[in-house]
Amino acid sequence: MQLFKLVALLPFIAPLALAASSKDCAYKTKEEVHAPHGWIKHSKPSPDHKVSLRIGLPQPNFGILEQHLYEVSDPDHERYGQHLSKEEVEELVAPHQESLDSVGEWLSAFGFKEEDVTRSPAKDWVSITVPVSLAEKMLDTTYHVWKHVGSGESLVRTTNYRLPSNLHEHVDVVQPTTSFGRFQPFKSTVVPFDEEPEPLVNSLVEAESFGSDVTVDPSCNSTITISCLQQLYNAVGYVASNNTKNSIGITGYLEQFANIQDLQTFYAEQRPDAVNSTFKFFSIDGGLNNQTLSEAGVEANLDVQFAFGLSHPIPAIFYSTGGRPPFNPDQTTPTNTNEPYQAWLDFVLTQKNPPLVVSTSYGEPEQTGKVTKFWADKSTEALFSVPESYARRVCASIAQLGARGVSVIFSSGDGGVGDGNPNPATQQCITNDGRNVTRFLPTFPASCPFATSVGGTEHIDPEVAVSRFFSGGGFSDYQQFLRPAYQQAATRKFLSTLPDGLYKDLYNPAGRGFPDVSAQGDRYRIWYQNRPILIGGTSASSPAFAGLVALLNDARFKAKKGPLGFLNPLLYSKGASTFNDVTGGRNPGCGTLGFNATEGWDPVTGLGTPNFGKLKDIVTSRFAL
Incomplete structure (x- = not known):
């Protein structure tokens, strides 16, 4: 066109x-x-x-950009994989x-x-x-x-x-x-050790069966490592290249930065071939990079160690973006820059070659206020902590990245159907329209239709929805984030399984459903301030999934193809059969039991967890241009 x-x-x-x-x-x-x-x-x-x-x-021409985005992202379309240039996207917006x-x-x-x-x-x-x-x-x-x-x-x-x-x-x-909006990191919850953790044993013990073609070390029930993720998701033995056309990025906010000494210790323990490798660093709006061990960011360490550890030696980038609440409003010099995510988008959209997959473990509830059944009555006013006009423009920026061949990945959150607080008993899911009634709180930007949202699982044989906190999921309340075509069939099937009237008026059944997929989300072994700890949250699931996407891009480059870009049309069609369906667990919140993980897609674990080997075969097959 x-x-x-x-x-x-x-x-x-x-x-x-x-x-x-x-x-x-x-x-x-x-x-x-x-x-x-x-x-x-x-x-x-x-x-x-x-x-x-x-x-x-x-x-005015965003609709044309959106058409391009879906055409180049649809594996059944003749333009699949033919992403636009930076200049072409800018022309369209x-x-x-x-x-x-x-x-x-x-x-x-x-x-x-x-x-x-x-x-x-x-x-x-x-x-x-x-x-x-x-x-x-x-x-x-x-x-x-x-x-x-x-x-x-x-x-x-x-x-x-x-x-x-x-x-x-x-x-x-x-x-x-x-x-x-209160742009916040999802809870990277540290698992307390009763005693100093034992060193990892590199040799595998007897493995249990997981699916038809994957074996998993039983120790992965208690500690997740790079090796565990490779086994669980059928990536054992895949050797990536350091093709400079490929890249993976991690975003850090709120004074979070990754410590290089901790990364090297992690590599020595779990990825010895990556020792002495590093990543490219960008500071945006004064983003920090203080390498003092005592000031390292646990979230940034988790994201970098697992995303870059899984995808090594693919070129890696870490973005540290400044600006955050709280601030001192009585000071006249500081600028009120507490919307750092848009600052990152502004920066990365100026780049000629942005990373081809980016993981972000931050977000906020769409709304905390007046929301009624506006999907049936377009004239009814809704109140959002992130106004829909602003959320729509942020989401449009994500679409621009997708059209250029970038896969944008978000954690779905750790508060179940609630407000991001992992404790359902203390969640505040109350409207402020005078009725003071309960309302589910979908997470943004995970609810953006142009992003890929990742929920959390735990255990092996079988994997179930994570239970120490709860995988965020549900349906967007924004009028313009209605259910996209790529998930119509999957979402309708799930909704048909719900008892009549269940959670009536608590959620928008016509909205974009999330998460799209899931991955292990608890008891990740990382190095933090020169010691090993276990940590959990969908903030772990997202960088892990992003690492696998970077490997898929590597496989496509080896097959003389381009990057995957916006993933969801592929995942819900040809890719759906490659996921390990998760049918156990739920995501309680807002005083309810939340939704159940069920057969097929659900708003707890999405389509399930990935089988890298099967996905690789699909994305490198003859259909995939």
Whole structure:
């Protein structure tokens, strides 16, 4: 399909008369919310407190990009594997010139010049850093410091903002304004040792049968190692190459960085051929890389050791992204950069060659507020801690990566159907619409239809849904994250097994279901601060699955094919039969027993756990271009 040509952009110089007309145009409400459950208004920020406003301009041709994405990701389509270039994707998400001009005139009216503005490569995002007093004038609003009762975290936010009426069709979203999201790591829960753990024994003991063609060391019931994952998922004996076309990436946030000394100790114990190898490091917005052992990040160590250990010697990248809550709103110098995931997306989309598979073990509940049966009544208002307008744009960025051949992997979360708190008894799953009723809390960005979400399992022969915490899963509440075509049959089959009326009004049965797949999620043996520990969470499942995807990409390169890219259309079709179905366990939360793991896809373990050997045969077969 021939892509349209991008219209040459005009210089950012707006006549003062036009600027004045934009500024003087009557303001109308663009977005208005009630503060989500758990947030209280605390105080006024300093007028000089800096806010980095990100203005999302409409992407009028995103539907064409989405069509490309599904065509190049569908194994039954003639274009399968023919991913787009960076420039082709940017062309498809670029805003109309009229939107660029209108937003430019508005910014000029407040004294901004081109050098004050940062633009995304496609010009669909405009970023400016301003004191909160000026942001209030630009958006005709009032910011406050809001505090989260449970954590004590602070955000500078408003519950509404307004724009000149002539700008509404040219601006999708402005943030940070109404977003109360708490981007958090999923619980990398350390398993306490009663005594110092014994050294690993490298020689295998008698193995138990797992499926028809895989054997697994019984010790994997109590400790998960690289060898255990290779055995469980039929990857024993596969030797990857260090093809520079291939790559795997891990994202780190909230002061998380990976310690190289711990990584080398881990390699010496579990992957001796990887000793002295390392990874490429990128710091984004001041992301840390302090190699002091006492300051190493347990989440980052887990992700790097298993993702890179499984995929060695495939080129590896670690991204450390700065910016986080809580912050001190009384300080005037720091910028309120507590949406670090978008900062990572902004950075990686500028890269000519992003990593071909990326794992992220962070997320947040979609909503903590007013949500009713809006899937049946489009006019009913819903309240989200991550506004749908913003979530949709983040998800659109993930789609851009998928169209370029990147597999984007997310943990599904550890709170079952609840709020990310592994203890169902203390979860807060309450609406704030006056009814104070229970509502399941799906996880974003795991609920993005263009991402692959990974749940957690434990044990061998058989694997079951992890039980020490609970594999996140359910159905998206966002109106625009409806059930995608690739999972229609699988999701309908699952829903048909539920008793009539079960969890009525607690979830959206028309929404995108997640997770898509699962992998072992507990008792991973890692090295942390120069000692071995056991750790668990879907934050372990995601990098493990990503490591296997990197190996699949390696197999495709060896077969003279390209990377897999967006995985889900393949996984739910030709790939579905290659997964080990998980039929035991459930994901309780919000005062309920949650959903059951059942035959076929379910919102606890997805399609099940991967059989690498079978998947490799499929993705390197003649059908796969």
